[in-house]
Amino acid sequence: MKxxxxxxxxxxxxxxxxxxxxxxxxxxxxxxxxxxxxxVSRTPVREALQRLERIGLVKMYPSRFTEVTRLTxxxxxxxHEFAGLQASVIARLACPRLAEDEIDAAVRLVARVxxxxxxxxxxxxxxxxxxGYLAARSGNRLQQDLVDEASIxxxxxLRGFVVTPxxxxxxxxxxxEMPRALRERDADAAEHAIRMIxxxx
Numbered sequence: 656m657k658x659x660x661x662x663x664x665x666x667x668x669x670x671x672x673x674x675x676x677x678x679x680x681x682x683x684x685x686x687x688x689x690x691x692x693x694x695v696s697r698t699p700v701r702e703a704l705q706r707l708e709r710i711g712l713v714k715m716y717p718s719r720f721t722e723v724t725r726l727t728x729x730x731x732x733x734x735h736e737f738a739g740l741q742a743s744v745i746a747r748l749a750c751p752r753l754a755e756d757e758i759d760a761a762v763r764l765v766a767r768v769x770x771x772x773x774x775x776x777x778x779x780x781x782x783x784x785x786x787g788y789l790a791a792r793s794g795n796r797l798q799q800d801l802v803d804e805a806s807i808x809x810x811x812x813l814r815g816f817v818v819t820p821x822x823x824x825x826x827x828x829x830x831x832e833m834p835r836a837l838r839e840r841d842a843d844a845a846e847h848a849i850r851m852i853x854x855x856x
Contacts, residue, residue: 661695662698662703662706663703664699665689665693665695665699665703666702666703666707666807667807669684669704669707670707670811673713673723673807673811674807674814678723679723680723680724680725681722681725682722683720683721683722683723684704684713684720684721684723686700686701686704686721704721707807708721710804710807711724711730712724712807712811726811726812731812731815731816734808734809734813735812735853735854736855737809738782738786738813739852739854740855741802741805742789742850745786745789745798745802745849746786746789746836746842746846746848746849747842747843747845747846748793748794748795748798748842749761749789749793749794749845750836750841750842750845751840751842752793753840758837760788761785761788761837762833762834762837762838764784764788765785765830765833765834766830767781767784767785768826768830768852769826772818772826775813775817775818776814776815778816778818779810779813779814779816780810782852783806783809783810786849787802790802819854825851825852826852828851829848829851829852830848832844832848832851833845833848833852836848
């Protein structure tokens with residue numbers, strides 16, 4: 656396996672462990688131990704940890720250890736705002752490019768969001784799947800790379816994001832409007848609907 660794909664795999668593996676809570680805030684990660692566990696050299700592990708530090712999931716202490724960062728209310732607020740704004744750009748880009756069968760698939764993903772509205776982790780995952788699907792069909796490689804880099808950090812931060820009663824109403828309304836916007840390839844309406852789903856102005 657080449658170095659870059661190997662480091663990419665380690666990045667996603669560690670990131671998903673943090674998202675699922677298997678590595679909790681304050682937990683220490685030692686690159687040598689992780690390299691032994693994964694049967695890889697320390698180089699791809701270090702590369703993965705450096706990427707995870709750039710997106711705020713870990714803090715590296717050179718020659719000592721790496722620590723999973725702690726979440727703050729401000730970090731959650733900033734992440735939610737960023738996720739909503741990026742999702743609206745993705746919806747605008749993808750909307751006119753979707754084939755008929757892709758629209759059907761996207762509509763099915765939208766339909767998975769409302770039943771999760773009272774379960775923060777499930778709601779975050781449902782929205783992540785919808786936006787991930789649209790991002791892969793946005794036709795913009797830079798946007799896709801940005802989403803891929805940030806999606807793990809956002810998934811971790813937003814896992815516990817509680818939908819307020821005011822946001823709940825907007826989220827459900829946005830989910831109701833999104834299918835029509837997609838079917839009519841109305842990028843303005845799709846962007847507006849996804850902003851409601853995320854509760855951003």
